[in-house]
Amino acid sequence: MNTHDSYQQCVRGPRCAEATVNPDTGERTGSLTFRPYCDPCTAHIKAKVQDLPVVYRELRAQYGIQPTLGSEDVRVHTSRVDPSIPIREDLDVLVTEIETTVASYEDRVRQQLGMGQAPPSSWKRRADRVERACRLLAERVTVLLSLPLEWMRIDGAHDERGGVDAGLDLLDLHHRADRAGGSQPVRYVVPVVCPQCRLPAGVTRVAGEDGATCLCGYVIGEDEYRQLTATLAEVAEAAR
Ligand SMILES: [Zn+2]
Ligand SMILES: [Zn+2]
Structure with missing residues (x-):
């Protein structure tokens, strides 16, 4: 061989x-x-798959999944979120594509390993589902990239796909999601509430930079920002 x-x-x-x-x-x-992808490229794909949930959450926060009123413990109020934040249809489509694509490949990898399907109920919390799917795909990246050619449902269609496609599909998805974030205005309002002053619509973010800053001067670090957008996505899930 x-x-x-x-x-x-x-x-x-x-x-x-x-x-x-x-x-x-x-x-x-x-x-x-002797595999479709060389080792450094396999590592590269793995890293991008691991980063995909982060980009996914950022996209969701940016295109304005806005939580509804009612959850007192979370200080996010739809009515006061800056109405000038545009709803971007293209980002909505991209977000859905990430969800369906990682779920499809997760199914293929699970099938390949005889693991059975992912719990269907978890679709209620789509951000968690994306996170878990990506974790599995990253852990089993060699299995993923060696998948045999087979017909599968992907992004709303049926297509014949294998490990080679999986790598290219996921890299392409990450690239487009990353660029969609970067094509935002240089500084834009994010629907995150400042943990210090709690004023809505005061937090802005510079495309491509880590973290965000509030009008009150508070600087939200990278980790805190990720946490806040994650909470925001969860609140949106719970409100559905
Ligand atoms: Zn290579
Ligand atoms: Zn503030």
Whole structure:
């Protein structure tokens, strides 16, 4: 099996993490591997899958999943969220695509490992479902990237897909989600309530930077910001 014949160029080709560059032509060639993806590219895909739930939550916070009134313990009030925050249909579509794609590949990996399907009830908490699916996909990245070609439901359609597609699909999804966040206005209002002054619509964030700042001067660090957007997503789930 491990003869030189079974080695081939990494699927990512010129984008391969260990691509070699031809000094004469400048042409980039993916490293040789006996799996579809070379080891550094496998690690790269794993890292992006691990980061996907973070990007997902940011997108949801940005396109304005706004919790409804009623939960007193959480100080988020829909009526006072800045109405100028636009609802972005394209982000909504992307968010749904992330949810369905990771769930589809989770099903394939579970099937491959004889694990049985993911609990269906968890769709109520979609953010948690995305988080858990991505954790499983990252842990079983080798299984994921070696999936055989099979017909499967993906993003609302039926298509024949295997491990090679899984890697490219997930990288593409992360890339688009990341860019969608980055294409926001340079500084934009986020529907997160400042933990210090509790004034709504005072927190803004600079695209591509970690954390956020409030009008009162309070700086929300990266971890705290992630926590706040996670809470926001959960409140939105619970309110549905
Ligand atoms: Zn590679
Ligand atoms: Zn504040």
